[in-house]
Amino acid sequence: MLLSRRPQNLFICHRLLSRAHYSTRLPNVVTDLKNRGLIANTTSPDIVSHTESPTAIYCGVDPTARSLHLGNLLTFMGLFHFHIRGHQTIALVGGATGSIGDPSGRNSERVPLERDVLDKNVAGIEQQVHRFFHNGALYAERRGHGNVQVATPKVLNNYSWFSSMTALDFLGSVGRYARVNTMLGKDSVRSRLETTQGISFTEFSYQLLQAYDFWYLYKNHDCRIQLGGSDQWGNITAGIDMIGRRQALLDEQESSPVKPYGITIPLLLTSTGEKFGKSAGNAVWLDKSMTSVFDFYQFFMKTTDNDVGKYLSMFTLFSEDEIKDLLDEHKKNPELRQAQESLASEVTELVHGLDAVHQAKVATKVLFGEDISNVTGQDIIKAFEHDHRRFSTLEQNKVIDFGIDQLATLIKATKSKSEAQKLIKAGGMYLNNVRVTDPRQKLTSTDLIDGSVCLLRVGKSSYHAVHIK
Template sequence: MMKSKIIFRNIYNKFTKFSCEKGIKFYPFYHGSYHNISIRCFTKKIEDNVIEELKKRGLINALTSSDIINRVKNQTTIYCGVDPTAPSLHLGNLLTLIGLLHFNVRGHRTIALIGGATGSIGDPSGRNTERQPLSFSMIEKNANAIDNQIRKIFINGKKYALRRGFKIRDELDVIILNNLKWFQKMSALELLNDIGRYARVGTMMARDSVKLRMENTGGISFTEFSYQLLQAYDFWHLHHYHQCQIQLGGSDQWGNITAGIDLIHKKKTDSIKTTTESLETTENTNAFGITIPLLLTSTGEKFGKSAGNAIWLDDKMTSPYEFYQYFMKLADADVEKYLRMFTILSMEEIDQIVKTHMKSPEERKGQEKLASEITEFVHGVAGLQKAQLATRVLFGDSLENIRGHDLIEAFLHDSQRLTPIHRNEIVNRTIDRVAVAAGACKSRNEANKLIKVGGLYLNNQRVIEPHHKVIEDDLLDGVVCVIRTGKSNYHLIQVID
């Protein structure tokens, strides 16, 4: 094996020298052994510097080295990771995915890493208490769901970018990996030997995530204390086998990212001592980190499942309508910031949107554009159309030209608003009974009181007659009707046979 490694490194060095002379970038891809390695050559020059673009958008909190600005002038590989501690990603995760998208649409290779192994431990960063451990079966279920979700988001994101003028290479689809693949084969002795020997306890103790927990009475467990070693190894593994040079994460990930860079450099130096390889053979020996600002609420709280204010990216957990409305309700002062961070619109387009918005902020044109852009990116054009249809219905527009099946589709996973009820319990029943069945009123007496004061609506039309019966003609396409109480309490009835 050692002989094979040395042979490979000699080949690697020769190709590197040739690539430097000819201006060609080459990357070796590892396929399981040093006897099965392919060399792929690229001449890709990146005209649009993605780091400069991210800076303009306020998407960079810190860089581990300014050298990254020159490195991204040529094609490289970047990754970000997420632990499957829930069945869906949330709005706080979305910024890192948007960061990946910016790299992807400009011709860089992108990797999304799911922490099937690290998710069983839990990252202590930004937490005051230890996470409740999840079963391996739950982590596996969550990992599969997030894998599908990331694929869907990047399919939508690619289409979204193409519609906005980006030219994307088909072979640059996002790569999704799971770190359980390499950690499940690693013994405790291998972990200590391959990772632990390069770590220094003093440095680990100095991490902000560790110091914060040590100040609390509960302290930090050895399990969570070791998390940074595993994330560091992830970066080394991706750097070694996938030529990944950049890790992207939230600002709370700075310590974990720099731990990975330290491990890459130390293992590289250790390897050089036993081979003829030189540090100067290729710029691929470099590794970089980028942190993006954490998404905070207007009160300064972190978004996420732990904070209890998560806006989920799964349409079954947060409907496209609720997702869309989150951005519609955004304060005017945050519109420009969010347009820069959450969309890939040009800076000129954003400036024009903001100018138009500020002329008549009460029309919320800026929020509407932002909500449309980000909903299309996450949920696709179909998801955006559902959100816009639901908005029209729930804000009192006429239902005259709305198809019943489209209305059901728009609220399909919204169990709080959409209630399936058998046809014989709706048709030819008085409106007070129907309102109770739909959950719009607690009793027939409450429903009749609302009718008397003009506070009960059927299909956005005020009900005047207390004994009004719901008939087939009241059902849109014979499958759905809408009951409203007051100004904004909507209930949809899906009529089933």
């Protein structure tokens, strides 16, 4: 892959600055999401008129891992667009439903998580959601949306209302309003019934838990919309059905109850049609200790020209006109990958913050062998400190005035000193992006960038940033 080795041109800088006067009267959120390719389906066209005034919307995520991934981010982008328009957003972490397991999109039953693992995952995701909205607020402000009055996002855990519910409570307050024939008709259930494994009663009941979530938020938080991936359609409609049945039985005629709505977001797929997620083994995590900022940034840098326009619409606040202008400029010199660089910078800023964009660009300079004369040692440390594959810390007395072959062995870039010496003789080792030619060369204090860091490359692509204390 070719990477631009010079800064984005003046056109892109102008586009970034021009967003300061972006209109605060944003288009209807549902209409905008449709135009951005962020809506797969809605339960009613009336949702457009409903969202013309403030409403509350929730999106749930089960804590099956300690971090969200890009597939979750796509759904949260929908929530984010509601947030910057002043609607009340609710992120629901499934401390209860996560212990059951959603059968949607799966051919086999999930392995249940231990409660302590589940609790750690819940805590990690709750922190991540708060951080996403914090970074998102700063990102939106820098894109001209800072004067919109927004409600503070709520981050809730459904374990708080399910933990005290007995089996009899569940049957009486949840099961009573469900119809088995309707439940059997859900795609997630029907597809599993056609397999030899079938589906357990536990996973069969999952849709009831999620349906009750919608009802609980509807009654207690005035939530009127549920947002989810397109594989959540059955669970969302189950919630709408439960709300309708409970409202009818409660006979609340003193005022006409506001009806609930559902929105589904398209699933993010690979070029081969696979779902992005940890079960597919190709997850890009939002936790920088699991997917480094550099790898996160590079994921978007590797976007194909065919997909970059779509991703700019889905993952950024660029307007349709801005995206068109950017793509037109990109087509003049596609080898510079200006559209991909804008995409990678925008999404990295949204998820990890503005400083992370600088860190990612520093790491790109380092790992692609560019001129690092203007890169500081602290820049390198910040860029790689969460990347355990590429970052090491060593004591000065173990490496300074010792051979580079020892350095390579200590950071496990090579298995032994002899292997390191062979690589040097073959011209396959670089110190600070300069080829090492003498197998007996020693690392000295003058080799350290700002007296604290050095870079060792072994072969074509095995880079190591070493902090020398």
